[in-house]
Structure formats: C-alpha cells, structure tokens
Amino acid sequence: MPQKKSYLKGATLGSVWTDISPVNSQAEERLGYDTQKPEPLLERIINSSSNPGDLVLDIFGGSGTTAAVAEKLGRRWITGDLGRFAIHTMRKRLLAIPNVRPFVVQNLGKYERQLWAGTEFGDGTGKQAAARQRAYVEFILKLYQAKPIHGFTWLHGLHGGRMVHVGAVDGPVTAGDVTQMAVEFKKAIGKGADAPKTNGIDVLGWDFAFELNEVSKQQAAAANIQLRFIKIPRDVMDKRAVEQNDVKFFELAALAVDTEVKKQEVTLRLKDFVIPPDDVPDDVQKAVKHWSQWIDYWAVDWDHKGDTFHNQWQTYRTRKEPKLELETTHPYAEKGEYNIMVKVIDILGNDTTKTVKVKVK
Secondary structure (H helix, E strand, O other), X not given: OOOOOOOOOOOOOOOOOOOOOOOOOOOOOOOOOOOOOOHXXXXXXXXXXXXXXXXXXXXXXXXXXXXXXXXXXXXXXXEOOOOHHHHHHHHXXXXXXXXXXXXXXXXXXXXXXXXXXXXXXXXXXXXXXXXHHHHHHHHHHHHOOOEEOOOOOOOOEEEOOEEEEXXXXXXXXXXXXXXXXXXXXXXXXXXXXXXXXXXXXXXEEOOEOOOOHHHHHHHHHHOOOEEEEEEOOHHHHXXXXXXXOOOOOEEOOXXXXXXXXXXXXXXXXXXXXXXXXXXXXXXXXXXXXXXXXXXXXXXXXXXOOOOOOOOOEEEEOOOOOOOOOOEEEEEOOOOEEEEEEEEEEEOOOOEEEEEEEEEEO
C-alpha cells in the first residue's frame, strides 16, 4: 500500500537538480576545459553514494572533477580518459590539492593503432599472430631504414651499427622491456653478422611509460649501453605519407639539471629542455623563444625510493602566473645519500623524468 514518509529536516532529493550552478567564467575552479562539471555536483553524487575510503571510478575523466572531489572527500579513486590533454589537466589539478596522496599515471595504449594493425597486417592467433607481429615489426624497421635481424625476442633490427627494438602497437615501452633488451644485447655482442657494432640501442615506441626516458637512460649507461628513445610517428598509419617517404622519427625530450649542495641544503636548477618537433604545430614552435617555454610544470621527489613518485615540491604555470620558476632549494634534516627525481611535464602533456644522486654532508 502507498505510504507517506515524513522527514524531520529537508525533503527528498528529486531527479532534477536546479540548485547547482554551472562553472561560469569567473569561477575559481574554472580550468578552461569545455566539459568541466562543478565540484558541488560531484560532492553531492559522491557523498550520497559512497563512504570515506570507498573506491570511485570515472572512466570519462575529462577535467578531473570526479577524482579531485573524491580525493578531497577521502575516497580512493580511479579515473581515465583517451585524451592526453585531459590527462594533463587532471594531473595538474590533483597536484594543486593540499596534501594530495601519491597517485600513478599509466598509459594503457591506443585503440586506433590496434584497428590499424589489424587491418594492415591481419588478425589471428598462434602462428598467424606471430606472422602478423613480424610483419608489423619489419614494416616499422623498413620505415626507420633498419635491417631486420632474427634469433632475438627483444631486439629486432640494426641501424647504423646500433640494435633496434620496435615497441608493441597496443602498449607503451616499459622499464621492464628495457631490462630485457639489455640482457639480450649483452648476449649478442660479437656473435655473428647481426651482432651490434656499437654499444647502442634505438628503442622505437608509440608511447613510453611515464617514468622511462631519463631514468632508463641512466640505468643503461651504468651497464655501458647507450639508449635512444625514438617515437614512432602517427604518420606510419598514413598510406600517403608512407608512399611519399614522408615519415620522420624523432627522439624523445631531453632534460638537463644542475645540483648544488651546501651542507645539508640542495639546490636544483633546470638548465635545458629539448623537445622534438614531432606533432608540434608550426605556430607553436615559432612562439617559443626560450627552452623553458616548453615546460608547463615540473615537480621534485627529494627522496625517491623507487616507488610511486611523491610530489614534494612543484611549480606550474597558471593564467594569473604564467612565469615558471626554474630553481628550487630543499633542506635535509639528516646527512646521507639521496636520489632526487625531477619530473617535467611539457606543454603537450608529455612526461620527462630524470634522477640525480646527491650526498648531503
């Protein structure tokens, strides 16, 4: 039987909410992201459907309102988006939250490339899948003007005396991949016609794990291996560009950092940042007059222990403060050796990470 329920305070919440205003042009939370939702809207949704410590999932993250509000309300969260600008916007927004907990940004691959590979090289399993993978690898090697080699799992070609690895279509190159390449490289030295003539490996990839570039280069250098990370350009999926031999490969960005130690105080200075021109519009390139203009923000983990990157200090551009600091100082309470990790995010949303070791006396 229908019954009437009375509440001591307030009234039941309907399905149409008219008491929450959209993000207007003067709102402090406004990020300039077209689909940004107001935080009060997400506060109501999250508070009414979860408890502190619960897990909140938003697979269309956009500007990151859900993750930001979930973080502020003490919820755990997972969010994602296909757009690199969306990921960049979310990450920058989360870093601005006081005492934000450490979080990980992961790249899970691109579906457009999977569709292209299936159309270009065929689908299949077992031997067919292996043949498809080899056809893809040799296609990329040909565009890179490298000679295919056989008998290895992680090393696929030779280019100018250097070994070449071709990254998978559906995932980023990881630090674990680099470790496997190094192991095979050492086994290949001095063995047969396909043996490397130098101590270098060119690592070709569509995407690279966010902590990979400078860190893996340093680890490889310690093993006397010179790595170059080369981006596979989107042009390889363009038949006209391939036919016209108009596919260009570019190396990933490089970061130069200086350190100065005075007793128990360490100063970091960004000295240079080189970004490859791939995918950068001409008008943007012309507008950049100094290397620092490529950087949108950078952060420092003053005592990185090989786990999640901790944003213990960061600086970034805003509309009100477009100038970027290029130097920061940190006092250490105790003497010892510390691994400092510097993370730079460029204006395209790409990560470049470098680790420096300092000894505090």
